[in-house]
Amino acid sequence: MNTFEQELKNNNFVCSSCLKCNKLVWPPSDFCNSCFGGVTWRQVEKTAKLVEFSRQGNEVFCIAEFEGNIRIMGSIKNASNLKVGQSLTLVKCDYDSKWKFILEPVI
């Protein structure tokens, strides 16, 4: 388990950020994908934009975008009248061999 996954398991969604050019590096890496500078970890904002969604049975899964750059797939709980582009908030993240993200609509 790497630092990112350990933090995820602690319900803390972080991302690597370049120490040299301040770029947010996604997916997480030990090097900046712009200038190859070293990175540090910083908290990702909790609010995301709903990019797209579908359903599998009663479960809603989606692509959510954080800070205009970080896209992940996760599930949405308490989903009703969803609209692409609306705001979601990250309510839980976890790691159990896979990254897990649970979001819900911002009302």
Add this chain to the structure above:
Amino acid sequence: MRKVGIAASGLTEFSKNDSSVESLMLSAIKPIFHETKNLSQNDVDVVLTSTNANNKYLANIISELSGISPRTAHTVESLCNSGTNGIVSAYSYIASGLADVALVVGAEKNDSPGLVLEWDKSRGAYTHPIYWASMFASAHMRRYGTTLEDVAYVGAKNHRNAVDNPYAYFKKMFSIDDIMKSKYLTETLRLLDCSMPCNGAAAILLASDEIIKKFTDAPVWISGIGQKSISAGFTKNEDLTSMKSTVQSSIDAYHMSGKKANNVDVAELHDAFSICEIIELEDLGFAQKGMGTSYVKNLYDNNDKKINPRGGLVGSGHPLGATGIAQTIEIFQQLQGKAKKRQVDRAKTGLVHNMSAAATSSTVLILES
């Protein structure tokens, strides 16, 4: 650069019959040596293997088992478009003058480690390809009003075409109604909208224009190549109604060949899922944005085999490393006029589209007789 052409090909049936990757590859290579005039093992300068299997030193093993001692032998892996990546690599060896004759053979088993890209953690718990395909389908439906019935026309057309392909995984037709009633895997994707992982192999022989007439009187030339990788993580394709890597690949392939979509007589498109064919028809310039559905319905209603005459991936099955080569073989046979019941009349120019991992990378080839 020297001109490079296709001289010969070989296929195995796509099936769930158990066999080793080596045996599958040799089964596809065998007809090339049996049916190609003047070809001996000593003619082959390059052997490339295309697979996601974890077999090491495979191209050298296949060379030894085929009695070939090539100058160059190695594996090419790029998930679902490994096959056309192998062909482009072979093309480059020949065009540059490093080789005269190259054999590219691809094979996969139905439990291939290439079915899920473990590295792409951004998919979260949704690692299976049905989830990214559902995102593309939902996006296209939302923007263009595409319906599940529109998508079913792709499967019905391609399954009907596959009935005339003796190597196809599926041997039966499925009606629009069959597809509409097949199991829903997600809200926007049914079982019969999906290609099936299976066992299979395909092999193709490329040669320079200086030597190719020794092997065939009807070579098919590779006149255009476009390739683009935008990322490995699938979430980098920003607009889910389009495949960015496919758009760029087609621009480059059309430019290199001097052809446009309206010059293409027959095409193989990478329909890993039925929705992909609709999007690709639009991205490759066959249909305007949002009009891929009516383009497909027109093909279906007129029994027009122009797109995916061998049945696409949905009808033929999808042995990853073999798929791009099998697609190219179909266009090779079409342009030679040897596609039998699948033959598109007077086909002179063809297109192959092969992509990987939610279209994070694509290859487009233009072939001409």
